[in-house]
Amino acid sequence: MVSIWFFIGISLLVNGVLILGAGLYEYWHPPAEQVVLYNLHASVWWGALMTLIGGWYSYHFKPRQKKA
């Protein structure tokens, strides 16, 4: 059975990549209306952190075929 932690890893990984991508796009194309503390680029480092954690979970708990 696929572990619950694998599903969580996939969720964090996909969301992390999307948020990191959006953050990098905003970094290179600053929007006209910026959120407070935009200069900290939270999307970039938070998205990167989620990508790393999600990637590790997805790899560590990935479904494996049982050995015969």
Add this chain to the structure above:
Amino acid sequence: MTNLYAFIVPARLVHLSAVDVVIVVFYFALVLAIGFYLRGRANTGEDFFMAGREMTAWVAGLSFLSANLGALELMGWAGSAYQYGILATHWYWIGAIPAMLFLALVMMPFYYISKTHSVPGYLKLRFGEPARAVSAVSFAFMTVLMSGVNMFAMAKVMQIVLGWDINFSIWVSSLTVAVYVTLGGLRSAIFNEVLQFFLIWAGALLIPILGLYEAGGWTNLKLQIAQRASDQYVHLWSGLGSFTDNPMGINWIGIVFGLAAVISMGYWTTDFLVVQRILAAKDIRSAEMAPIIGAGFKMFVPLIVILPGLLGLAVLPMKLVPESVAAATGMHSYNDVLPLMLARYCGPGLLGLGITALIAGFMSGMAGNVSAFTTVWTYDIYRPLINSKGTDHHYVNMGRWTTVIGVLISVGTAYLVMQFASIMDYVQALFSFFIAPLFGTVILGMLWKRATGPGGFLGLLCGTLSSIGMWAWVKADPSALRYVALSPHAKALAQDMFQALWSFLVCVIVTVVVSLATKPKTDAELTGLVYGLTTVPSVGDIPVYQKPVFWAGVVALVFLILNILFW
């Protein structure tokens, strides 16, 4: 006309970008995928209703916590923190941690070794069919009604925050929940609750981090709150000497004896919605560790709920107002503080994650309600009272149909609330009537072997009726609150605390008196159900640091330190 509408209904708080929408859609796709994946693992009653009783301590513990961590809970308590200050933290610390540890170390062994499917099921074993029938019918009825009330409230939030149509929110979320619970049963609900736990932390933790950065740290935040509100907004206990010294209008007796000793104990140890998650644990050690793990994380939930409310007091440029004032003036209400803080700091992507966390919180709460309703209906109402000769396959099918019907009743309730808003207040009040007396009945059943069936049944009934009576008294004559809460300075929240305390005492006194006047059960009949007549199974020969009691001690110590730090 358009201008008038814009004046009455606030414009949507946030606008989602394309990447935000992708994140929300991905969440729906993932929960449905989990439901379809698990559909082949819900073929027996044990699988469908109890998740095969194979959950690890971590999965059961996070699910136990998540079942209570709904979107309305998050937004409501963040609003309360804005309104009342750090006092709202009592509902997360003293109003939760002691009860969770008590459940783990004292009550869980009895639930677990009795192999009951539900809390009403335990009442059947201990007190007989009448006590189970009262408990099961009231729980099933109230659970689907509460689910509908929450569904409407969440759809309303989505309308205000995102501008979504109410019908769209109700039907998309309820159909999604119906599909994945019908397919995968409790296991599917638990998986999605654990997923929701991670999404909530990932989506909400940035707010306190960025908020504290903007406010200049905790010390500066306290100074700003003292200037804009009051110094008492950042103290947990120092203002609880009297009703007039704190913004909540309550005193320490209400918090300690009403909230911590009765309401919290009742909710965390007898509300089947949360207890069901622990009953799905794979062994006795996991069943004891799960609430302790839940308590460990519960202590830190104020970081993502209470702190954003306090930060809102300090950094938001506008003043938030009560819901009634907001509805009349178009200003933002206290309950908007969390979405406002989300919109303040979160750009594209992060905003989608925050909104997904709210949606996930709502849907997993609804799945929790529906799965608990399904189990109680099938095992505690349908099987004993309507058809006791069905096969296991028959009861699983009944569970699947009940899931769909439960969701439809919830949807119907949501539309009823849409037409008659006052129903919401009545349903929420009704739910609170049962919690405190039920705790009295269950705890006496577990700890006092002399408690009898008639005693348990009449105690539960009288406790519940006394709670309804006090509520109706204050409803008819608001000045009666001074008698219920023992002070002319008491405010609304104090009523809940003292009403629970008195109804618990009524339940206990009636149970004791009736039990002493009726014939007790024999010791043999009570084996496995009552303290002193039951050999509690050992968690095994394991090192000290793996024992539940060790981790309960660690959690209790951190709990004490936190209370002293924020005294």
